[in-house]
Amino acid sequence: MARAFANISFTPDVQAVQTEMGSRAAYRTAETGEAETVLLSDFEQAFIAERDSFYQATVSQSGWPYVQHRGGPLGFLKVLDEQTIGYADFSGNRQYLSVGNLRGDDRVSLILMDYPGRQRLKIWGRARVVDARSEPALLAKLELPDSRAPVERGILIRVEAFDWNCPKYITPRYSQNQIEALLAQARRQSVAADKTIPSALGSGVLPLTISGIRQLTPRIRGYELRHADGEPLPSYRAGAHIRVPIVLPDGSITGRTYSLTDVPDEPDCYHIAVLRVDDGEGGSSALQDGWQLGTRINVDAPHNYFPLHDDQRPALLIAGGIGITPLKAMAETLAARGAEFQLHYSGRAPQEMAFVGDLRRHFFEQGRFYFSRAQNPTRLDVSALLGSVSADTVIYVCGPTSLIASVRQTARRLGIADQRVQFESFV
Numbered sequence: 001m002a003r004a005f006a007n008i009s010f011t012p013d014v015q016a017v018q019t020e021m022g023s024r025a026a027y028r029t030a031e032t033g034e035a036e037t038v039l040l041s042d043f044e045q046a047f048i049a050e051r052d053s054f055y056q057a058t059v060s061q062s063g064w065p066y067v068q069h070r071g072g073p074l075g076f077l078k079v080l081d082e083q084t085i086g087y088a089d090f091s092g093n094r095q096y097l098s099v100g101n102l103r104g105d106d107r108v109s110l111i112l113m114d115y116p117g118r119q120r121l122k123i124w125g126r127a128r129v130v131d132a133r134s135e136p137a138l139l140a141k142l143e144l145p146d147s148r149a150p151v152e153r154g155i156l157i158r159v160e161a162f163d164w165n166c167p168k169y170i171t172p173r174y175s176q177n178q179i180e181a182l183l184a185q186a187r188r189q190s191v192a193a194d195k196t197i198p199s200a201l202g203s204g205v206l207p208l209t210i211s212g213i214r215q216l217t218p219r220i221r222g223y224e225l226r227h228a229d230g231e232p233l234p235s236y237r238a239g240a241h242i243r244v245p246i247v248l249p250d251g252s253i254t255g256r257t258y259s260l261t262d263v264p265d266e267p268d269c270y271h272i273a274v275l276r277v278d279d280g281e282g283g284s285s286a287l288q289d290g291w292q293l294g295t296r297i298n299v300d301a302p303h304n305y306f307p308l309h310d311d312q313r314p315a316l317l318i319a320g321g322i323g324i325t326p327l328k329a330m331a332e333t334l335a336a337r338g339a340e341f342q343l344h345y346s347g348r349a350p351q352e353m354a355f356v357g358d359l360r361r362h363f364f365e366q367g368r369f370y371f372s373r374a375q376n377p378t379r380l381d382v383s384a385l386l387g388s389v390s391a392d393t394v395i396y397v398c399g400p401t402s403l404i405a406s407v408r409q410t411a412r413r414l415g416i417a418d419q420r421v422q423f424e425s426f427v
Contacts, residue, residue, distance in 0.1 A: 118167035130154030202245035320399025
């Protein structure tokens with residue numbers, strides 16, 4: 001949580017209620033330290049660019065807040081730089097409540113929602129009206145090229161603070177395009193279900209039922225697996241995996257290994273995340289097309305060939321793409337221990353990276369995120385990263401073979417012992 005957000009939001013009255021409710025101590029640290037420069041990272045910028053609506057609050061002369069819903073095509077709320085966002089203001093019901101309020105008080109507060117992903121970004125800023133007569137070039141940056149609606153003005157907002165909310169109590173909702181994509185997926189699953197499939201796949205001793213399915217990204221789907229008879233599940237440690245059975249399109253059965261992404265003390269369910277690779281060997285696409293709520297599988301108990309160390313040595317976690325799955329569990333374990341660690345997570349863009357929103361919220365201090373195909377690309381510098389770790393840091397890397405090779409080769413060049421570099425490849 002950033003200091004700028006705390007300084008704006010935690011007024012004396014808010015602090016008094018926090019004290020009464022027992023949360024004051026937890027939030028006090030957010031108000032200390034040096035003042036930071038508030039900058040929208042690539043993650044926030046990508047999130048803003050993908051919204052087709054938001055809620056905006058202004059303050060009237062009488063002190064009453066006014067909340068307005070703003071909608072438009074994807075990307076109508078534009079990011080002009082790391083501190084500035086804005087949008088074209090079209091002709092509406094001609095009440096001009098928001099515009100009038102801004103004439104007396106330039107403070108605004110925005111809430112941006114991602115209902116399917118259960119994410120919520122809050123932004124505080126100071127807004128000003130952009131006039132076509134005095135600033136035509138600036139207004140042109142806010143206009144939408146394909147829109148025929150008349151633009152009356154532009155609203156430019158300088159961001160002074162922002163904060164992410166947890167997903168609790170956000171009800172998933174879907175747009176028409178998203179629903180059509182889900183229906184197409186359901187039709188594929190129906191075709192797969194019509195084929196002759198055993199009542200329970202696999203020959204392992206642990207019977208599991210698919211009890212939950214969540215679309216984490218357009219290509220990554222999360223699965224919740226519970227004991228088919230309601231019994232406790234075998235425990236495991238961070239880095240563990242299970243091998244699951246999958247029916248391929250030709251009717252043959254194969255197996256794939258997936259890391260367990262959460263580490264509860266007494267697990268009542270297992271969680272895995274599956275990246276769909278349509279041009280691969282067919283296992284991941286067959287799994288996503290075939291697994292449905294209630295699907296039964298038999299597996300062996302979790303195995304762990306990528307274990308996390310037990311002592312208090314620092315850890316460096318490096319993930320590429322779907323390789324985040326075992327490292328997410330490791331980060332959660334290290335945080336619970338109070339151990340020192342860093343998490344570096346690299347991918348193409350935030351919308352393609354599983355768990356990125358949750359990881360940014362939970363590991364704001366320890367996490368660093370890199371987006372190679374974002375509007376402002378950022379890339380992981382392996383040499384600089386390994387060159388800065390302490391002599392007792394244990395390094396864990398999981399992801400594409402190229403990333404693992406880069407980390408291992410760089411570590412050897414820097415004189416880091418092989419036993420300090422633990423890796424698991426996802427191919």
